[in-house]
Amino acid sequence: MPFKTRDPYGYLIKTFGNKIRECLFAKGLSIDLTEITRQIVEPPSPEMGDLGIPLHRYAKKAGISPKQLAMECQDYVVDIEGIRDIKAINGYLNVFYDNSYLTVLTFESLKTYTNYGFNPIENPLKIIVEHTSANPIHPLHIGHARNSFIGDTLAKLLINRGHIVQTRFYIDDTGRQAAILALGYKLLGEPDPPNDVKSDEWLGRIYALTNLLIELKKVRNEIKNIEIKIKAEFVDEDEVERYRSLIAKQDRIAADIGRLWELDKELFDKLSKAIMEYEGDLEDEIRRIMLSYEIGEDWAKRLVRKVVEIALKGIRETLDKLNIEFDKWDYESDLVWNGYVDQVIMKARETPYFTIYKGAEALDLPKLASDRELLKRLGIRIRGEIPPLILRRSDGTTLYTTRDIAYTIYKFRDFNADKVINVIGGEQRLPQAQIKLALYALGYHREAENLITYIYEMVNIPSMKMSSRRYRIITLDWLLNELYTRAKEEVDKRRSDLNEDKRKEIAWGIAVAAAKFTMASYDPLKPLTFNFDKALNISENSAPYLMYTYARANSVLRKAKYIDWDSIDYTKVGNDIKKRLLWLIMKYPWIAGKAADDLSPELLANHLLKIADTFNKWYEMERIIDEKDTGYLNLKLALTYGVKQTLEHGLKTFGIKPLSQV
The missing domain is CATH 1.10.730.10 (Isoleucyl-tRNA Synthetase; Domain 1)
Structure with missing residues (x-):
């Protein structure tokens, strides 16, 4: 009766590999079993065997011909249970199994293990899979969909391997996009979402309209200033060309606004009036919301968190329909308010890599990036130079990469994780490389080496283009x-x-x-x-x-x-x-x-x-x-x-x- 095992194919590989290892040991070679089993393959045709291994590399080390080594290893393999024939061909040792043996081995596994396919390893790890992590400003789009489906599948694969897995969703509520949405929502009087529109869909319209109307107001002011110069004849050819370009841009923005107006005329009219009649500097107000939220002023916390929760309600509805669940939902703002981001900046100031770059506090990553061995160890493959990493702007607000550094450290500590996997779009290759190097520069070597960036490329649907700012998104x-x-x-x-x-x-x-x-x-x-x-x-x-x-x-x-x-x-x-x-x-x-x-x-x-x-x-x-x-x-x-x-x-x-x- 064959050995009962969850992994019958793996059992064949292991028993075959062990005999090859014994053979090589007799020739004075001590080769790790894992390295040997990696070499075992299925021959190109069934007539050549069920499994085989090339022995050329080992023959060279043993100082004999591959053919001779294959012949000698036959004597070790012959007593493996289930083997019916062995062939040594040109330095390859191929084995044939008795079909009845394979059938019994497989069926015993199927009978014994109702969850056939569950294949745990001996030493499981604690692994975090962070995925989806969409900005809470509009519905999930098809790019987020690929992120979600890959992340959820990776988590299930790892659980099936016996690892202890935690899934996390990172809520990016600190930054310009959240501030723009909060501004638009505030100008509308902070209304409740209508019952006939999904909450994230509704906020997506507000975000896009706010963006477009601010941009339109700015373009109109520029056009007006040039028109004054044209009337006074204080304008050169470059400015005339600039004028034509602005007119074309105004038309494009107006077309996008018109499309959104058709979706919600009342919303547009109210928001348009509020923005066009706003007496202050809208960009200053966006910056004020960003900074006030980051430093934790009560009014800003109440406003931004309110709008973020409305967005997350819609996002969760979509994920629930797909049976995608998260163990933890982490707010970026909590990292800032709890001092984790400040700790990163303080620690950076103490390293030899701290510098001032473009008038802002930064890490001199090119110093580290010149070490090719380090890049290889960290799994960084980037073409071109890796620039310094700015940590904090001159206005006091931090960059998302700085907050991501703090979040990575937090994830490792909070779960006592062995590895952290970030599922992330291909456009984030450079920032993710900077985060790994920054972790290493700050002395978090284990975290840098065990942070896995799982890159995926974009998704598109023929004849459809996306732009979140203009709400041209495929949800x-x-x-x-x-x-x-x-x-x-x-x-x-x-x-x-x-x-x-x-x-x-x-x-x-x-x-x-x-x-x-x-x-x-x-x-x-x-x-x-x-x-x-x-x-x-x-x-x-x-x-x-x-x-x-x-x-x-x-x-x-x-x-x-x-x-x-x-x-x-x-x-x-x-x-x-x-x-x-x-x-x-x-x-x-x-x-x-x-x-x-x-x-x-x-x-x-x-x-x-x-x-x-x-x-x-x-x-x-x-x-x-x-x-x-x-x-x-x-x-x-x-x-x-x-x-x-x-x-x-x-x-x-x-x-x-x-x-x-x-």
């Missing part, structure tokens, strides 16, 4: 509604046998799944063009396809009613598609573990799609339920159960609820 709510509408049409066509509530439930499940899987399964370092047809394609390479395959496997098992594990004929696997499917099922826990270790959700996604492809191909080739041979029938049912279990576990890891009907 996550819109994306979900669009996916739902399309999914509902298809469900209505295919499942007229179901009642309306059930069709709605299925359509919503498909919509959420399509959004999550598309965003989280794609290479994060590549920009993503969201294609609705591909995201909803039930025939291949999508979440609906995986859900359909899961439902198909579930239907087979439901019709069969039960599996008689004791009557399985393990000799019937053969070397055809069933062996391939068995291998993929066996490998699943190992892939789930590797996806966590490498922080690569796409690795898990690709494996799930392989399982679905192989099962569906087999399903079309062979009947399952109608099999007359009892032993063969139960083998087929056990394989189907393996498909169901792996797809269920994988979908849940992506935050997707498997559906028994699609």
